[in-house]
Amino acid sequence: MxxxxxxxxxNYYVPEKSKMAVxxxxxxxxxxxxxxxxxxxxxxxxxxxxxxxxxxxxxGLAVFGAxxxxxxxxxxxxxxxxxxxxxLKKSYVLGMGWFIFSEVMFFAAFxxxxxxxxxxxxxxxxxxxxxxRMNHLLWEGFQFSWPMMQTPQEAVGGAGSQLIxxxxxxxxxxxxxxxxxxxxxxxxxxxxxxLILLSSSVTVHIAHMGLLDNNRRKFNxxxxxxxxxxxxxxxxxxxxxxxAYAHFGLTLNSGIYGSTFFMLTGxxxxxxxxxxxxxxxxxxxxxxxxHFTANDHFGFEGSSWYWHFVDVVWVFxxxxxxxx
Amino acid sequence: MGDHHHGPAKGLSRWLFTxxxxxIGTMYLWFSFAMFLLGGTFAMxxxxxxxxxxxxxxxxxFFNQMTTLHGLVMVFGAIMPSFVGLANWLIPMMIGxxxxxxxxxxxxxxxxxxxxxxxxxxxxxMEGGAPAAGWTFYAPLSTTYAGPSVTIFIFCIHILGVxxxxxxxxxxxxxxxxxxxxxxxxxxxxxxxxxxxxxxxxVAVMPVLAGAVTMMLMDVHFGTSFFSAAGGGxxxxxxxxxxxxxxxxxxxxxxxxxxxxxxxIPAFSRKPLFGYDSMVYATAAIAFLSFIVWAHHMYTVxxxxxxxxxxxxxxxxxxVPTGVKVFNWITTMWxxxxxxxxxxLFCIGFLVLFTIGGFTGLMLSIAPADFQYHxxxxxxxxxxxVMVAGAVFSMTAxxxxxxxxxxxxxxxxxxxxxHFWISFIAFNVTFFPQHFVGLAGMPRRIPDYSLQFADFNMxxxxxxxxxxxxxxxxxxxxxxxxxxxxxxxxDKVWDGAEGLxxxxxxxxxxxxxxxxxxIDPAHAHF
Ligand code: HEM
Ligand SMILES: [Cu+2]
Numbered sequence: 001m002x003x004x005x006x007x008x009x010x011n012y013y014v015p016e017k018s019k020m021a022v023x024x025x026x027x028x029x030x031x032x033x034x035x036x037x038x039x040x041x042x043x044x045x046x047x048x049x050x051x052x053x054x055x056x057x058x059x060g061l062a063v064f065g066a067x068x069x070x071x072x073x074x075x076x077x078x079x080x081x082x083x084x085x086x087x088l089k090k091s092y093v094l095g096m097g098w099f100i101f102s103e104v105m106f107f108a109a110f111x112x113x114x115x116x117x118x119x120x121x122x123x124x125x126x127x128x129x130x131x132x133r134m135n136h137l138l139w140e141g142f143q144f145s146w147p148m149m150q151t152p153q154e155a156v157g158g159a160g161s162q163l164i165x166x167x168x169x170x171x172x173x174x175x176x177x178x179x180x181x182x183x184x185x186x187x188x189x190x191x192x193x194x195l196i197l198l199s200s201s202v203t204v205h206i207a208h209m210g211l212l213d214n215n216r217r218k219f220n221x222x223x224x225x226x227x228x229x230x231x232x233x234x235x236x237x238x239x240x241x242x243x244a245y246a247h248f249g250l251t252l253n254s255g256i257y258g259s260t261f262f263m264l265t266g267x268x269x270x271x272x273x274x275x276x277x278x279x280x281x282x283x284x285x286x287x288x289x290x291h292f293t294a295n296d297h298f299g300f301e302g303s304s305w306y307w308h309f310v311d312v313v314w315v316f317x318x319x320x321x322x323x324x
Numbered sequence: 325m326g327d328h329h330h331g332p333a334k335g336l337s338r339w340l341f342t343x344x345x346x347x348i349g350t351m352y353l354w355f356s357f358a359m360f361l362l363g364g365t366f367a368m369x370x371x372x373x374x375x376x377x378x379x380x381x382x383x384x385x386f387f388n389q390m391t392t393l394h395g396l397v398m399v400f401g402a403i404m405p406s407f408v409g410l411a412n413w414l415i416p417m418m419i420g421x422x423x424x425x426x427x428x429x430x431x432x433x434x435x436x437x438x439x440x441x442x443x444x445x446x447x448x449x450m451e452g453g454a455p456a457a458g459w460t461f462y463a464p465l466s467t468t469y470a471g472p473s474v475t476i477f478i479f480c481i482h483i484l485g486v487x488x489x490x491x492x493x494x495x496x497x498x499x500x501x502x503x504x505x506x507x508x509x510x511x512x513x514x515x516x517x518x519x520x521x522x523x524x525x526x527v528a529v530m531p532v533l534a535g536a537v538t539m540m541l542m543d544v545h546f547g548t549s550f551f552s553a554a555g556g557g558x559x560x561x562x563x564x565x566x567x568x569x570x571x572x573x574x575x576x577x578x579x580x581x582x583x584x585x586x587x588x589i590p591a592f593s594r595k596p597l598f599g600y601d602s603m604v605y606a607t608a609a610i611a612f613l614s615f616i617v618w619a620h621h622m623y624t625v626x627x628x629x630x631x632x633x634x635x636x637x638x639x640x641x642x643x644v645p646t647g648v649k650v651f652n653w654i655t656t657m658w659x660x661x662x663x664x665x666x667x668x669l670f671c672i673g674f675l676v677l678f679t680i681g682g683f684t685g686l687m688l689s690i691a692p693a694d695f696q697y698h699x700x701x702x703x704x705x706x707x708x709x710v711m712v713a714g715a716v717f718s719m720t721a722x723x724x725x726x727x728x729x730x731x732x733x734x735x736x737x738x739x740x741x742x743h744f745w746i747s748f749i750a751f752n753v754t755f756f757p758q759h760f761v762g763l764a765g766m767p768r769r770i771p772d773y774s775l776q777f778a779d780f781n782m783x784x785x786x787x788x789x790x791x792x793x794x795x796x797x798x799x800x801x802x803x804x805x806x807x808x809x810x811x812x813x814x815d816k817v818w819d820g821a822e823g824l825x826x827x828x829x830x831x832x833x834x835x836x837x838x839x840x841x842x843i844d845p846a847h848a849h850f
Contacts, residue, residue, distance in 0.1 A: 012502075014423045014835075017333060017341040021432035028486075029439040032479040039545045040472040071428075087501060091425035094497040102489050102531045109535025109565055113550060121558040130628055138553070153554035162554055167468050168547055170555035252547050256556035259548035263539070 013083045020074070023067040030060025076291070076299065089298060096302040100309050103271070107313055110267065114260045114320060118146050121256075125152050138163050147176035151255035173250035173258060177240075177322055189240045190322040193233055194314065197272075200229035201311045204279070204304045214294050216286070223283045223300075226307070230276030237269045261321060268317055271310045278303040331834045340435075343427035344834065345412045346730075348434050352409025353723075355438060357799070359401030360716075362445070364792050366394035371754075371788040373771050374781050387771035388456035389448065395459025399577070400484050401441050403715050407580040408433075408491050410722055411519045413730065415495065417825035417832065418513045418850065420504030420841045425497035433491040440483040447473035458769060460570065463551035463562035467543040474544065478537045485530040492523035492530075499523075504824075506843030510604070513823050513850040514597065517604050518583030521611045525572045525579075528615075533569040536562065560625050567618035575614045577711060578678075579607060581718035582649060585671050587823070588725050589653050592668035593660025594820040599652040600849050606645035606652075613642045623694045632691045639689035646682055650675065665818075666740030670721035673748050674714060681709025684759065699769075702762025708755045717747070720798065727802065728817045732831030733809025739801045746794040753787030823850045 034057025041051050078084060084092075120131070126144035127135030135142065142155035151170040153162050159169050175181050182188035204226040210218030241262075244250040252262050282300040285291040292300055332338045332347065339351060369390050373381050382390070412430070416423055424430045447454040452471030455461065466474055499520045503512070512520075540562070542548040549555020551562045590597045597603065619627060619635040627635075653675055662668075684706040688694050697703060720743075728734050757780035762768075766777045773781065816826045828836045 012422050014427050015343050017337070018343055018428045018431065019341055020428055021435050022340050024432055025435040025439065028436060028483065029443070032483065033443065033476075036475045036479045039541070040475050043475075043545050044472045088425075090501050091497045094500055095426055095429075095493050098493045098496055098527055099489075102493075102527045105528050106531035106535055109532040109568075110539075112532075112568070113535075113539065113561055113565065116561055116564060117557060121553075121561065122556065124558075125553060125556065131626065148556050151549070151555050159554070164553065165464070165468055167543055167549070167552055170547075170549050170552070252542070253555075255549050259542065259550055259555070259557065263542065263548070 012085055013078065013088055015078075020067060020071045024064060024071065027060050027062075027064025027067050030056055031064055032060070034058070034060050076285070079296070079298075080291070089296075092298055092302070096298075096305060100305060103309065104313075107264075107267070107316075110260070110264050111316065111320070114264065117256050117260065122146065122148065146257070147178055148172060148255055148257040149174075149176065153255075168253070170253055170255040171249070171251075173244075173248050173254045175248040176250065176257065177244070177248075177261065179323065189236050189243075190318060193236050193240075194318050196229050196233045196236070197311050197314045200226050200233070201308055203229065204307050208301070208304060211292060211297055211300065212294050216290075219292075220283065220286055223279060223286065227276055227280045227283055230272060230279065230307075234269060234273055234276065237265065237272070240265075264317055264321055268310065268313055271306075271313070275303065275307045275310045278306060341431070343423070343431055345416050345424045345427070345430065346832065346834065348424075348430050349409045349412030349414075350730075351434050352405050352412060355434075356402050356404075356406035356409060359397050359405070359441060360795070361799075362441075363394050363397035363402050364795065366390045366397065367788060368792055370394060371785040374773070375785040376782065377773050377775055377778050379772055382771070384771050385453060385456060388458075388769065389454040391769050392455050392458050392461070393444070393448070396444065396455075397441070398711075399459060399573070401437075403577050403711065403719070404488065405437060406719050407519075407522075407577075407715075408488075410515075410580065410584070410719070410726075411491075411495055414726065414825060415498055415516055415519060416502065417828065417836055418516050418823055419499065419502060419507050420824050420837045420843070421498060421502035422835065422838045424494050425502055426494050429490050430494050433487045433494065436483050436487050440480045440487070443476055444480045447476050450476070460563075460566060461540075462566070463540065463543070463559045467540050467551050467562075470540075470544050475541070478541045481537045482534055485534045488526050488530045492526040495519055495523040496527070504837070504840035504843055506845060507850075510601065511843070511847065511849045513583075514586035514600070514603055514607075515580070515583035518579040518586070518607055521607050522576050522579045525576050525611055525614065529569040529572045529576075532565060533573075536565040536569065539565070560622070563622050563625060564619070567621045568615075570621065571618040572611075572614040574707075574710070575610055577715050579610070581674070581715045582607065584718045584722045584725075585653060585674055588667050588671045588721055589656050589675075590822065591725070591818050591820040592663050592665060592671075593657045594662075595656055595660040596822070596848070597652070598655040598658075599648070602648055603652055606648040609645040610642060613638065613645070617642060620689055620691075620694070623691045624698045636689060636691045640686065643682065643686050643689075650679055650682070661820075665724075666735070666737060666744055667721040667725035669741060669744040669748075670717050670724065673744065674717040674721065677709055677713030677717070677748075677751070681706055681714060684709065697762065699767055700762040701758040701766045701768055704768050705755050705758035705762055708758075712755070713751055720747075723798075723802065725818070726825075727805060728809075728812045729825060729830055729832055731806050731809070732812055733805050734812050735801050735805040735809060739797065739804075743794055743797050743801065746797070747791060750787045750791035750794060754784050754791055755787070757781075757783050 034053050034055070037051065037053035038057055041053055045051070122144035123129060124131030125135065125139055126132065126142050139152040139155055142152045143150070149172050151172050153159055153170050154172060156162055177190065179188055185191065203222045207219050207222035207226060210216075210222060250258055250261065252258055282303050285299065332344065333341070339347060342348060369382065370387070373387055412424065415421075450471075450473045452473060455466070455473050455477045457465035499512070499516055539548070539550040543551055549557040551557050551559045553559070586597055586603060617635055617639045619631060620639040623632055623635075664672075684702070688697055688703065688706055724735060724740055761777045761780045764777070766773050812830050815828070815830045817830060824837075824841060825832070827841065
């Protein structure tokens, strides 16, 4: 910290006024208001009654997307115009780092739920330990295993014979995503997805080295490869979901196994999609705009951190969702 | 572009498009005060219903909506944004920075708040009414039995989370990156320290809350069974996730208050803060411990005994660093040249009443005893001692203390002191009796009660009405100061005040420290 010079302070760029925040607010609020109403129509609404919720949601998303586009474009232009002092750049670096930390904590909530259910709730529901005393009253006959292939509700003979209120019918899958259930090792998609994502972390690193060597061709090539791997990952994930729904009977309704499986892989997949998009934007900037130099490329570097983060999350997913 | 030297823009666009930390701080402060009045109105309805036993004014379902919205609005709308407002105003000035690190993001963090609370308030008019499962919105009340308003509520929480996370990232980046040369970490004013740690807590736990409400959303609309035992989930899982957020959240609320008190008490004791270093370490220790005590809110849900014991001992440990702080504040006053202006009065009120709240917390932390206290008015008394007499009193002290610097005018001291004494007495009249009715078994969140609780409840209600009314006096005093207060001649305002914010002109110019100040190396800390 002591290295800060006073000139760095004098140049700290404080934008005078900006419409971005208000536009982004309008977009965000319309999006979530619309989305909430779309869901309420779905769950509580009268069938066949049309509402304008979808329209509100899409309008909001459009405004939000356009604002983010304009906002990032402006930030990029300011940097190209040389307005960003080294100190300001450090603010961006810190911002991105702590943002990724917040994402880690978001995933932590879902992993926490997974561990809690697998290690404590499952055995309790099946009658083990002090927590299991209610088993013979509420869930007689329920046996716990992971992946959970029979829900407590099914164990007692369906929603009708269950003693406590609930949100619906939970029908477990007849086939899980575990390795043991794959018909051949090379048909087990998670394995391929792991290979793809791990190598994409390497390719993005090679791209970075290319940039540091001032080798634009190398940068573009390896970054392009990374984006390609990201797209393939998302496609395979989509294929896996299709298989789950169409052939495994594994859905969001399949009890806690389906819930944790889809929420963890789903949020991860969404983050891969975001990361791919971010890297694709950087690729476009490099190819079309010639952006980035060996010592000024935070747009790329931030996106690549995000990419590594998504990769690490996948490693945990692979371990705790698919393997163990 | 980037011309720093002209003043604020004219009209509404100044506020909508601003990137200035002082403007944004002002907006946060006024917004949080508006929410304070809204949440206060809900509280008045609760106390009016509880004025006498029997059903008086409102339907039970509406009563539940009032307790729920009161808690949510006060925690997320009044207390948290008020301290963010304070952080915006003060942190750049205290560390010698020209502004917050990411000014546009700063504006966005603020502007998503008002529409979120507008949405939340609008659920009162929805079919089935507003959310009614309490501010802790436990499943299955908030999932299996949820109405459409819960969906809106979930998205509101998401927006509040986004706002808090962005605001906190901004604060962290500012503190880590924008300090004037020579302002090392161990020289920073304690308010900056407590906010840095608070911001860390926020970035760590708001995403967890987002995870919790997302699971609720999925359970309500998409058939998952996170909180439903029939599908292999567990409603108690919700409580674990919620309190993993919720307990750090109570320290998010109180740490900036600690910071404020640590600035004000030395000023009116005319002595440097006693034990600066230990204050910093105590704050960090509290933050660390706050992650491993959450299940003290859940002693009665049927945890394994090992869990009960672990959480009990860990909770009791928190009393140690908290005690360090209380002793340091008292020692700071010891043999100081004390004067008792309004900010100091509120800080002393804080000290006395927060300590009472800390002691009742210690009582509650004893697991076997908590089986008796849990979900009774004793808990209500505990957390109002720490949140109202703790956070709100210190926030009020902060406004009186820095208002002259912000607007260049002095508030009316007599009115300020009157405000303090009415608040202090009315607060105790309201909440002290709640200890007794709680110990005697009156449950919280129920619109009716047994006859033997009648007298104490009537006292509580009268105290609450007076406390509520006294806040209008505060509002009047602040507005009167801004409009027609006596100008302050001295930049320092208070003769004992220390810190960079007192070295700039009064009222503080629109832009401060565009060139970083020289930090006197001889200064041990600020
Ligand atoms: C010495 C430190 C403290 C200890 C040992 C402590 C302990 C506890 C315990 C054990 C409970 C659960 C009681 C029950 O539900 O049966 C509780 C509730 C609560 N505490 Fe504290 N506490 C402390 C300080 C604080 C502070 C500083 C705040 C906030 C500024 C706070 C806010 C709350 C709130 C809001 C609740 C009630 C939550 C609810 O159920 O609605 N506490 N406290
Ligand atoms: Cu707690």
